[in-house]
Amino acid sequence: MATTEEIRSDLAEIVNEVAGVPAADVQLDKSFTDDLDVDSLSMVEIIYAAEEKFSVSIPDEEAKNLKTVGDAVAYIERAAS
Amino acid sequence: MSRIRVVVTGLGATTPLGGDVASTWEGMLAGRSGVARLPQEWAEELPVKIGAHVAVDPSTVLDRVEARKLDRSAQLAVIAAMEAWKDAGFGLREDNPVERERLGVAYASGIGGMQTLLGSWDTLKEKGSRRVSPLAIPMLMANAPAANISLRIGAQAGVHTPVSACASSNESIALGLDMIRLGRADVVLVGGTEGVIHPLPLAAFSQMQAMSRRNDDPERASRPWDVDRDGFVLGEGSVALVIETLEHAQARGARIYGELAGAGITSDSHDMVQPDPTGRSQARAMTRALTEGEVSAADVKHVNAHATSTPQGDVTEAVSIRMALGEDTDAIVTATKSMTGHLLGGAGALESMATLLALYHRKVPPTINLDNPEPDLGIDIATKVRELGEGDLVGLNNSFGFGGHNVAVAFTNQFATGA
Numbered sequence: 001m002a003t004t005e006e007i008r009s010d011l012a013e014i015v016n017e018v019a020g021v022p023a024a025d026v027q028l029d030k031s032f033t034d035d036l037d038v039d040s041l042s043m044v045e046i047i048y049a050a051e052e053k054f055s056v057s058i059p060d061e062e063a064k065n066l067k068t069v070g071d072a073v074a075y076i077e078r079a080a081s
Numbered sequence: 082m083s084r085i086r087v088v089v090t091g092l093g094a095t096t097p098l099g100g101d102v103a104s105t106w107e108g109m110l111a112g113r114s115g116v117a118r119l120p121q122e123w124a125e126e127l128p129v130k131i132g133a134h135v136a137v138d139p140s141t142v143l144d145r146v147e148a149r150k151l152d153r154s155a156q157l158a159v160i161a162a163m164e165a166w167k168d169a170g171f172g173l174r175e176d177n178p179v180e181r182e183r184l185g186v187a188y189a190s191g192i193g194g195m196q197t198l199l200g201s202w203d204t205l206k207e208k209g210s211r212r213v214s215p216l217a218i219p220m221l222m223a224n225a226p227a228a229n230i231s232l233r234i235g236a237q238a239g240v241h242t243p244v245s246a247c248a249s250s251n252e253s254i255a256l257g258l259d260m261i262r263l264g265r266a267d268v269v270l271v272g273g274t275e276g277v278i279h280p281l282p283l284a285a286f287s288q289m290q291a292m293s294r295r296n297d298d299p300e301r302a303s304r305p306w307d308v309d310r311d312g313f314v315l316g317e318g319s320v321a322l323v324i325e326t327l328e329h330a331q332a333r334g335a336r337i338y339g340e341l342a343g344a345g346i347t348s349d350s351h352d353m354v355q356p357d358p359t360g361r362s363q364a365r366a367m368t369r370a371l372t373e374g375e376v377s378a379a380d381v382k383h384v385n386a387h388a389t390s391t392p393q394g395d396v397t398e399a400v401s402i403r404m405a406l407g408e409d410t411d412a413i414v415t416a417t418k419s420m421t422g423h424l425l426g427g428a429g430a431l432e433s434m435a436t437l438l439a440l441y442h443r444k445v446p447p448t449i450n451l452d453n454p455e456p457d458l459g460i461d462i463a464t465k466v467r468e469l470g471e472g473d474l475v476g477l478n479n480s481f482g483f484g485g486h487n488v489a490v491a492f493t494n495q496f497a498t499g500a
Binding site for chain 1: 144145146149211212214215216219
């Protein structure tokens with residue numbers, strides 16, 4: 001079972017790959033849209049990439065509630081457990 | 082009412098001969114071929130194993146994140162457009178002095194984001210719908226190159242993507258000219274792009290018997306008007322031109338390459354893929370461009386022909402050039418596709434740039450590989466660099482597309498500065 005920090009770090013790599021945000025900026029308290037400037041289609045890409053990376057399912061209706069990096073990490077932790 | 086005079090003030094290019102305008106033009110004057118054996122493994126399975134990739138891979142120029150949001154056709158377009166925009170003396174955002182609502186884009190693609198379309202289909206089949214990129218549609222739509230350019234330069238006077246196969250980017254130049262002359266814009270970024278070197282279009286064009294299969298001698302495969310020509314060579318790339326009213330250009334002290342004098346658009350209504358062999362509609366396109374530009378056929382000193390190296394097309398065009406310009410025309414004709422291959426929706430813009438630079442520098446680039454010309458063509462074809470004389474010059478660029486589209490564009494060296 002991956003730790004919270006491991007999930008955050010892997011997710012940060014995805015955000016960097018998709019949106020070009022420096023991985024170090026992808027911290028739990030950051031909002032994807034307000035702080036990291038991730039646009040709507042890039043956010044969808046990040047969700048799909050996270051599903052593949054963490055072998056979880058993130059339905060679209062859940063994905064829209066994932067406002068911060070912390071929201072996403074917590075969802076992935078729950079879904080993977 | 083006197084017509085609005087329109088000039089070209091910026092050029093940008095990424096082509097099989099070079100990653101910018103200077104290297105492309107230098108390659109043309111050197112008579113260099115951009116055609117090579119395709120390095121991809123899949124090419125070995127195809128009857129056509131040659132093509133003309135861009136000389137500089139777009140991934141080495143664009144920011145990585147920017148590049149992954151663009152189909153190859155749009156990557157090439159953005160590179161060319163940004164060079165043209167800077168060449169015209171304009172910056173971006175706060176350094177962009179052009180009134181947004183008077184700034185337009187007309188940027189063509191013959192086929193659109195085909196690599197994204199086919200790649201997404203592969204993903205869907207192999208991994209399921211959930212893995213299809215949410216960027217697929219904005220990447221594959223044919224207007225994506227034009228829209229991406231407009232986002233960068235802030236164009237709000239209308240953004241257009243004419244589609245007329247291999248005549249597309251000459252049509253975008255014609256449309257940009259109309260936008261200015263109809264009073265809808267002062268400045269328009271025009272051009273075209275294509276990036277479809279992929280097994281499907283190669284296989285499909287090959288099935289039409291339209292492509293050269295000179296796989297063992299790629300640099301000599303594109304040979305317009307030569308008796309041993311056996312079809313076109315697929316190329317990729319993009320070329321952009323910044324056009325604006327003479328008044329707008331002079332008010333800001335812009336460097337001017339020359340005048341975009343007129344454009345002529347006609348259609349054959351003869352056959353889907355073969356030109357009308359009488360050449361009448363092709364000739365009408367040239368005549369209309371000259372009429373619109375208020376210049377005479379006798380003034381035309383140079384023609385950059387469409388001449389793709391197909392058996393029928395090259396001969397028909399020689400007929401139509403003589404019909405439009407007269408049997409005794411002294412225009413020096415060339416086919417730069419002999420070096421660049423055929424850029425499809427990018428071809429008109431590339432060859433319009435070549436036409437304009439030929440007038441600007443008074444040098445016509447050669448048609449390479451013309452070892453044994455087709456008999457009785459009756460036109461003066463440059464097989465080495467030829468000098469254009471002193472004085473006023475008019476040049477024509479022809480583009481003809483599947484579907485019977487004929488678009489001719491006329492340039493002059495009027496108002497040119499600093500040659």
